[in-house]
Amino acid sequence: MYFEQINKNTWRCIADGPRHPVTGKRKQISRRGKTKTEAKKRVEEAIEKIKGSVDYSEKITYQEFMEEWLKLYRLKGNKETTVKHREYCLSLMGNHLGKLKIAELTSKQLQDTLNMLFDKGTAYYTLRGIKNALDMLFKYALETGLIESNPTTPLFVPKEKSKLVDEIKDETAKLYLEPWELKKFLELADAHRNVLYRTMIYVIAFTGMRPGEALALKLKDVDLKNKKIHITKTVYAKGSLRGDFELTPPKTKNAIRTIDIDDIVIEKIQYLLDYKEQKDWISSEYLFGDVDGIPPTIKILNQHIRRLGQKTGIEKQFRTYILRHTHISLLAEAGVDLQFIMGRVGHKNSKTTTQIYLHVTEGMRENAAQKMHTKFTELLSKNKEK
Structure with missing residues (x-):
């Protein structure tokens, strides 16, 4: 020494x-x-x-070291969805830095690559995921003695300048369906010939659960008598083929929950169960098992929702999550407390949920202000007449 x-x-x-x-x-x-x-x-x-x-050898490249780290990260018991997310984030950097020696990468190279991805339109949350994954990767490189200092320490996530309030409002309004838009969409869903997808659409729209949570539901999770659904798992798709999935714990601990369901949902689920029995579908432990007893993929469900959405003529991005967001907006319009909504949809805190809630309740305040103005004007008019 x-x-x-x-x-x-x-x-x-x-x-x-x-x-x-x-x-x-x-x-x-x-x-x-x-x-x-x-x-x-x-x-x-x-x-x-x-x-x-x-x-590790000092000659090991970013790509090689990333692959080694991911093996260890998986062995720590992390959910496969989390591992895949880390892999995706690190691969975005690897597309540009993969062949370079990880021990020689500098903060400037990493920041320049982040900035380049930002310029190409990479979403802020993806960039944040990249930064978090890089922190863990280089922390391990430091712990194994491959590097002397962590080049990710000074990194920051680039983001767009704050937008005007009106622009934010317009963007938020695109995240969910207004009541009249939902009604129009559900009318088309009612006419859908496939009772399985029809039921899934209603369940997601009227419970706010995530699509993976809905597809993972088993018959034992649904208590029609007491009007409750127990959400304890989600579907992780290993590939794109139907049936190529595994059940994993939900996204967060808060996602494990029991929710009350409306009579409309009960009626739709019961109709599906009766239909399966009448048509002699293969017996399945899954609520949304198809004729072969296998739940469909989220990709196929999205396709059905997108096709129905196109028929409405409404210019919004129709996918499963617009139904979840619509449920949040309906609860907000009904005057339900934000914390209760968070618990129902399985969030501890969520920027999107809060954004939708505030957008809807602001509209309610504007309506209330208009009603108060009308009432006060009417009152003053009566006083003048006297």
Whole structure:
């Protein structure tokens, strides 16, 4: 172990780290500090972290190291959907940096790549996911002694300037259907020849559950007598083929919940169950099992919703989530408390849910103000007559 003074306020300590478990070679560990003592302490801490861990070659590329890290990340018991999300986010960076040595990547290279993805229109939440995944990836590189400092520390997520309130309102209005739009959509759904998709549309619109939660429902989860549905799982699609899925825990702990259901939903579900029995469909433990007892894919459900939406002539993006958002808007219009709505749709906090809630309730306040003005005007008119 030896020391060198970099400048007046910085010392570097260098020491031999543990031997590589295969080659037997030692790797020098270097750390900086404001004093000799601090630099020495950081080196000792780094060596302790490396002991027993995998020692990677300094020539390992971003792509190779990313693949190694993902294997370990999966082994920690993370949900497959989470692993796939991390992989997707890191791959977006890998498309541009994959062949470069990870030990030589700089903060500027990483930030420039983030900025480039932003310029190409990558969504803010995706960029934020990339930043989070990079933090974890390079933290592991630091812990294994591959790098001396974490280049992700100064990174930031680029985002657009705040928009005018009117623009935000217009965008929020596109997220859900107005009551008259929902009525028009459901009239077309009622005419849909496939009773399975017809029922799913009603269940999602009148419960606000996520499409994956709906498809994962089993008969035992539905209590028609007590008018309740127990949501404890979701569908994770391994591929695009029907039946190629597994059941996983919901998105968050708050997503595990029991919700009350309306008589309209009960009627639709009961009709589906009776229809299955009459048509002699294969017995299935899944509520939305088809003629072969297998739930459809979210992709196919989206296609049905999109086709019905096109027939309405309403210029909004029709997919499963517009029904979930519509449910939120209906509860807000009914005067239901925001926290109750959050609990019903399985959110602890959600920017989208809050955004829709405030948009709807603001419209209600405007209506109330107009009604008050009319009432006060009427009152003043009567006083003048007297």
